[in-house]
Amino acid sequence: MSSRLAWLLQRFLVAPAVVGLALLAWVTLPLWLIVAAALSPLLPGRWRLPRIAWLALVYLTAEALLLVVLLAWWLASGFGRRIRSPYFAGLHYELVEGLLVVLFREARRVLRLRITTDGPTPARFPDHPVLVCCRHAGPGDSFTLMYALMHWYGREPRVVLKDTLAWDPAISVLLHRLPARFISPNPERGEDLEAQIAGLARELDTDDAFVIFPEGGNFTPARREKAIDRLQRLGMRGMADRASRMIHVLAPRPGGFLAALEAAPEADVLMVAHTGLDHMLTVGDVWRELPMDKELVMRWWQVPRAEIPADRDAQIEWLYDWWARIDTWVDENRPTDLTPAPR
Numbered sequence: 001m002s003s004r005l006a007w008l009l010q011r012f013l014v015a016p017a018v019v020g021l022a023l024l025a026w027v028t029l030p031l032w033l034i035v036a037a038a039l040s041p042l043l044p045g046r047w048r049l050p051r052i053a054w055l056a057l058v059y060l061t062a063e064a065l066l067l068v069v070l071l072a073w074w075l076a077s078g079f080g081r082r083i084r085s086p087y088f089a090g091l092h093y094e095l096v097e098g099l100l101v102v103l104f105r106e107a108r109r110v111l112r113l114r115i116t117t118d119g120p121t122p123a124r125f126p127d128h129p130v131l132v133c134c135r136h137a138g139p140g141d142s143f144t145l146m147y148a149l150m151h152w153y154g155r156e157p158r159v160v161l162k163d164t165l166a167w168d169p170a171i172s173v174l175l176h177r178l179p180a181r182f183i184s185p186n187p188e189r190g191e192d193l194e195a196q197i198a199g200l201a202r203e204l205d206t207d208d209a210f211v212i213f214p215e216g217g218n219f220t221p222a223r224r225e226k227a228i229d230r231l232q233r234l235g236m237r238g239m240a241d242r243a244s245r246m247i248h249v250l251a252p253r254p255g256g257f258l259a260a261l262e263a264a265p266e267a268d269v270l271m272v273a274h275t276g277l278d279h280m281l282t283v284g285d286v287w288r289e290l291p292m293d294k295e296l297v298m299r300w301w302q303v304p305r306a307e308i309p310a311d312r313d314a315q316i317e318w319l320y321d322w323w324a325r326i327d328t329w330v331d332e333n334r335p336t337d338l339t340p341a342p343r
Helices: 003-027 029-042 048-076 086-111 141-152 163-167 169-175 193-201 221-233 237-244 254-263 283-289 312-333
Strands: 114-118 130-134 156-162 180-183 208-212 268-275 295-303
Touching: 003 029, 003 048, 003 163, 003 169, 029 048, 048 086, 048 169, 086 114, 086 141, 130 141, 130 254, 141 156, 141 208, 141 268, 141 295, 156 163, 156 193, 163 169, 163 180, 180 193, 193 208, 193 254, 208 254, 221 237, 237 312, 254 312, 268 312, 295 312
Parallel strands: 114 295, 130 208, 130 268, 156 180, 156 208
Antiparallel strands: 268 295
């Protein structure tokens, strides 16, 4: 499917459908509550179905309201002529932060989900930009990272994310107005992803945070094996051997991160790890674990630019060293009780 056709479908079919579905969900809310309450005694967990139904309604409502506000701002900006101005960019960041605060408050209240930090945290009011290099595993970890960067640390993220997320209409509209890149983990021949990522990382402001997930996708055991096999096929046996010794992370793909590192020579690096939900690999796993009553633990390491080697090969070794350190931290801090909930 061409990118133009995908854009038309997102804007004129998917987006109105989301708004209409949200309105329908609120109109029929009493019926859904009765059905969810009636089915709850048949399912394991305490009021599992009403909790999930409520969170789904909150997310759908937030998505619909976001689309309506984004349309209003597009009109107010002169049919999009000033939509990428600093004024409107600030409005968009404030809107995203507010919605993330609401969503996470509801998640903590309804699912009893706790988010804690292990060790020191980054500076709240920074005086220079940072490149954020994060492990990718578990449901909603990218949303959690955005919430932490914006609400806890006052950062404005520039994010690199998979192109499949562009099918979410609100995310697509929003991130086409803010600095971001949708990329494919398997680019077509001739597509220079490193140049796109470098372009996004240039001219960072003091409160910016360039965000990248070097693994290219959520961790699963199958993807771990696939990443190791890929390195072996490419003849990178040393990197494949190092990747095989890392149990809880995927082998990082250094190209995009190193391109950002070169494009932003003034930026420090934040390495981010997390654990607590990473054993939920499938929709079935998430369903069995709900309601969660879980703790998501995050660990931040701030690496000064002076500690990062200048040579590309040395930078790859440095990145693999950090990924091995993150793997060790996950192994030491992941939940001890991972017995699947009753079906």
